[in-house]
Amino acid sequence: xxxxxxxxxxxxxxxxxxxxxxxxxxxxxxxxxxxxxxxxxxxxxxxxxxxxxxxxxxxxxxxxxxxxxxxxxxxxxxxxxxxxxxxxxxxxxxxxxxxxxxxxxxxxxxxxxxxxxxxxxxxxxxxxxxxxxxxxxxxxxxx
Amino acid sequence: xxxxxxxxxxxxxxxxxxxxxxxxxxxxxxxxxxxxxxxxxxxxxxxxxxxxxxxxxxxxxxxxxxxxxxxxxxxxxxxx
Numbered sequence: 075x076x077x078x079x080x081x082x083x084x085x086x087x088x089x090x091x092x093x094x095x096x097x098x099x100x101x102x103x104x105x106x107x108x109x110x111x112x113x114x115x116x117x118x119x120x121x122x123x124x125x126x127x128x129x130x131x132x133x134x135x136x137x138x139x140x141x142x143x144x145x146x147x148x149x150x151x152x153x154x155x156x157x158x159x160x161x162x163x164x165x166x167x168x169x170x171x172x173x174x175x176x177x178x179x180x181x182x183x184x185x186x187x188x189x190x191x192x193x194x195x196x197x198x199x200x201x202x203x204x205x206x207x208x209x210x211x212x213x214x215x216x217x
Numbered sequence: 218x219x220x221x222x223x224x225x226x227x228x229x230x231x232x233x234x235x236x237x238x239x240x241x242x243x244x245x246x247x248x249x250x251x252x253x254x255x256x257x258x259x260x261x262x263x264x265x266x267x268x269x270x271x272x273x274x275x276x277x278x279x280x281x282x283x284x285x286x287x288x289x290x291x292x293x294x295x296x297x
Contacts (some may be wrong), residue, residue, distance in 0.1 A: 101283050106248050108274070116268075117239060117249055117276040134265040173245045188261055191279040 104192055108170040109181075113140025118193035120171070126197035129169065133183045135193065136164060143183040150182060159184070169200055176203050218254045223276070226254050230280035233257045234264040237276045249276050 103122040108115060109131055116135050128150075136143050143162035150163050161184040168177045180199060186192065201207040220240050227235065237252035255275065256267040264277050 104282065106276075108242075108247055114272055115274045117242075117274055119278050132265065134269075138269065170247050173247055189285075191281055191284060193261075193277060 102192075105171055105196060107194070107196060109135060109139055109166055110168040110170070111136070111139025111141055111166055114138055119191075120194045120196040121190075121192050122201070123195040123197055124201065126195045127199065128163065128180060128182045129197040129200050130182045130184055130186070130195040131166075132185050132193055133162075136166070136181075136183045139166065141166065141183075146183075152182070152184065171196060171200060172204060172206075174200075174203055176200055220251050220253050222251055223249050223278070226252065227278065227280050230257055232285075233259050233280045234261050235276075235278050235280060236264050236268050236271070237278065238271065239274045239276050242274075252276060 104119050105122055106117055107120045107129075108117050116139055118131065118135060120129070120131075133143050141164050143164055146162040146164050148163045149160040152159055152161055161182055163180055163182050165178055165180050168175055169179045169181070170176075186194065223237060223239075226237060234257065235254060236256040237249070238255055239249045239252045241251040242249050255271060256264060257280075258264055258267075261277075261279075268275055268277060
């Protein structure tokens with residue numbers, strides 16, 4: 075059986091203006107996401123991140139919707155600006171975003187840096203359920 | 218605080234985190250349309266603490282879209 079080690083890295087870096095994308099292209103793509111658990115439903119804003127294997131939500135949001143990430147044994151290794159951290163991976167009842175609902179989806183519980191203007195990341199494990207993303211993926215592979 | 222469009226509430230603040238009780242959602246697009254402002258603060262941690270007092274579908278959102286001028290972001294995961 076192949077051994078999979080999940081790694082993540084996220085950083086907010088101060089950049090000079092010449093590195094920024096032209097004004098008509100957003101520097102990040104953000105979308106609303108509804109996370110549903112046994113206790114509650116919460117809505118957050120997340121960055122659409124095609125480089126993330128998993129969707130990431132803040133620990134406090136996981137607690138609010140009815141999960142306790144501190145009790146979870148499944149942990150993945152991520153690299154952050156402050157070093158390597160082991161963060162819990164939980165399965166939430168449902169994640170709704172862009173009109174699509176995915177039930178029993180795994181999410182990583184971790185806080186983004188305080189400078190991030192969003193609560194989390196929308197990763198590939200959700201994006202692969204969107205027809206628009208599947209089409210985009212097929213087209214760039216053929217390009 | 219009265220019910221307003223989410224985007225109207227966001228435009229009233231500059232670089233602040235907002236806690237909003239959602240009244241109406243566009244379920245087809247998963248976009249909150251209207252809500253009632255419950256709290257606002259420049260600090261994300263503080264808005265999370267305040268949210269713990271409220272049950273139901275609340276939204277936490279930053280007042281600005283995108284990153285501040287002069288900042289870029291890199292987010293990624295990989296399996297090895």
